[in-house]
Amino acid sequence: MKEMISLEEARELVLANVDPLPQETVPVLEAVGRVAAEDLRSDIDIAPFAHSAMDGFAVRAAELASASVEEPVEMDVIAEVAAGDVYEGSIGEGQCVRIMTGAPVPDDADAVVKYEIVDVVAGDGKPGSRVAFTAPVKERNNVREAGEEAKAGEVVVEAGEVIGSAGVGFLAGCGVVEVPTHRRPRVAIISIGSELVDPTEVPTPGKIRNSNSYALAACAQAAGATPTILPIVEDTLEALAAAVSAAAREYDFVVTSGGASNGDFDFIKPVVEELGELLMTTVNMRPGKAQTFGVVQGTPVFGLPGNPAAAYVGFEMIIRPALRKMQGYRHFTRPVVKAKLSRDVKKNDPRRIFLRSTLYKDDAGEYVVAPAKNQSSGLFGVIQRSNCMAIMPEGLESRTAGSLIDCMLLDVSEEVSL
Numbered sequence: 036m037k038e039m040i041s042l043e044e045a046r047e048l049v050l051a052n053v054d055p056l057p058q059e060t061v062p063v064l065e066a067v068g069r070v071a072a073e074d075l076r077s078d079i080d081i082a083p084f085a086h087s088a089m090d091g092f093a094v095r096a097a098e099l100a101s102a103s104v105e106e107p108v109e110m111d112v113i114a115e116v117a118a119g120d121v122y123e124g125s126i127g128e129g130q131c132v133r134i135m136t137g138a139p140v141p142d143d144a145d146a147v148v149k150y151e152i153v154d155v156v157a158g159d160g161k162p163g164s165r166v167a168f169t170a171p172v173k174e175r176n177n178v179r180e181a182g183e184e185a186k187a188g189e190v191v192v193e194a195g196e197v198i199g200s201a202g203v204g205f206l207a208g209c210g211v212v213e214v215p216t217h218r219r220p221r222v223a224i225i226s227i228g229s230e231l232v233d234p235t236e237v238p239t240p241g242k243i244r245n246s247n248s249y250a251l252a253a254c255a256q257a258a259g260a261t262p263t264i265l266p267i268v269e270d271t272l273e274a275l276a277a278a279v280s281a282a283a284r285e286y287d288f289v290v291t292s293g294g295a296s297n298g299d300f301d302f303i304k305p306v307v308e309e310l311g312e313l314l315m316t317t318v319n320m321r322p323g324k325a326q327t328f329g330v331v332q333g334t335p336v337f338g339l340p341g342n343p344a345a346a347y348v349g350f351e352m353i354i355r356p357a358l359r360k361m362q363g364y365r366h367f368t369r370p371v372v373k374a375k376l377s378r379d380v381k382k383n384d385p386r387r388i389f390l391r392s393t394l395y396k397d398d399a400g401e402y403v404v405a406p407a408k409n410q411s412s413g414l415f416g417v418i419q420r421s422n423c424m425a426i427m428p429e430g431l432e433s434r435t436a437g438s439l440i441d442c443m444l445l446d447v448s449e450e451v452s453l
């Protein structure tokens with residue numbers, strides 16, 4: 036095992052140790068945002084029949100070829116067809132049918148002229164009236180064709196596609212009311228630290244509230260997984276080994292935070308090594324150098340650092356892609372845009388640095404990124420108020436105000452390509 040690996044290597048390593056989970060079938064509405072595990076087909080043509088896109092009059096286009104304002108073509112309105120009805124009669128020469136949006140276009144008609152541009156000569160425009168057309172119409176004008184969007188039996192959503200809100204509607208129209216997708220990963224969240232107390236408590240001297248478990252559970256949920264916050268584990272080898280071993284048996288993925296460095300009471304590395312296979316301990320990034328990963332009883336176990344921002348970044352950059360792969364997603368990188376730095380940034384650490392930052396547009400409409408003043412890895416509030424991570428690449432090159440820098444957008448889906 037290499038001591039220090041790059042973020043890309045870390046991500047590849049973790050991705051290589053997870054697979055898409057078995058399928059489950061969910062009601063189509065619950066499939067929103069999830070990945071279709073199989074090709075999905077329509078049982079009927081979409082649209083099922085040629086129908087009118089307008090309220091108007093169904094005509095034969097050829098009969099209006101000579102129509103003009105000077106010499107309008109008059110016709111008798113012989114019937115009316117509303118959405119949900121069918122007009123099965125014929126339409127003779129000099130005749131038209133009043134038609135509503137969504138109603139089937141009668142067999143004898145080949146175009147619809149919208150209501151607003153037709154003059155009513157006698158009557159009220161309903162059956163029994165006489166109307167005048169003052170312009171020709173193209174064949175199939177205002178007709179939405181049968182099978183325009185899909186033919187019966189055709190694949191409408193492919194395996195691997197992420198189903199959006201519109202996709203839910205599309206599938207509903209295609210008669211797909213249940214969707215096969217990959218099961219959500221069940222993720223165990225374990226915070227390690229003898230200083231930790233539950234958020235419901237007021238910490239006594241020396242203690243702090245366990246905020247990581249909540250942030251990490253929220254991150255897991257945002258990644259589509261189902262998190263369970265397990266009890267806080269004290270800083271002993273025995274307690275941690277028991278907790279990790281039990282979680283590895285019951286969950287699809289185990290996330291711990293804390294106890295990840297080389298302090299006297301940091302036990303995640305020896306525990307993973309003792310219970311299974313330790314595959315990584317250190318990633319060349321900041322915050323969050325101490326990132327432990329291994330496999331215990333066939334279950335991926337990831338040990339995040341205890342510092343809140345370090346834990347958050349580790350989850351975001353390495354665990355989230357794995358949880359997405361387990362659900363069948365194929366894109367693992369958040370969108371990155373270039374922006375001008377709002378101020379000079381000195382670099383005195385050769386690691387890749389993720390600066391918690393705010394991206395905004397200046398008066399000229401150009402993107403500017405302002406790194407938060409306090410980049411301490413102990414802070415959650417700074418991330419709460421940020422919308423991106425500005426990325427200072429490996430090395431010691433400082434950057435000046437106005438220079439372009441890559442910014443990874445937070446909370447924007449990996450499916451969005453920018």
Ligand code: AMP
Pocket residue numbers: 226227228230231243244245246247248292293294295296298340341342343
């Ligand atoms: P560690 O990785 O255990 O050395 O922890 C690094 C820092 O993060 C220490 O200041 C811890 O008190 C803090 N910390 C560890 N776990 C948590 C947690 N669950 N919630 C909030 N802060 C934590």
Ligand code: MG
Pocket residue numbers: 227228229270293294300341
């Ligand atoms: Mg600790």
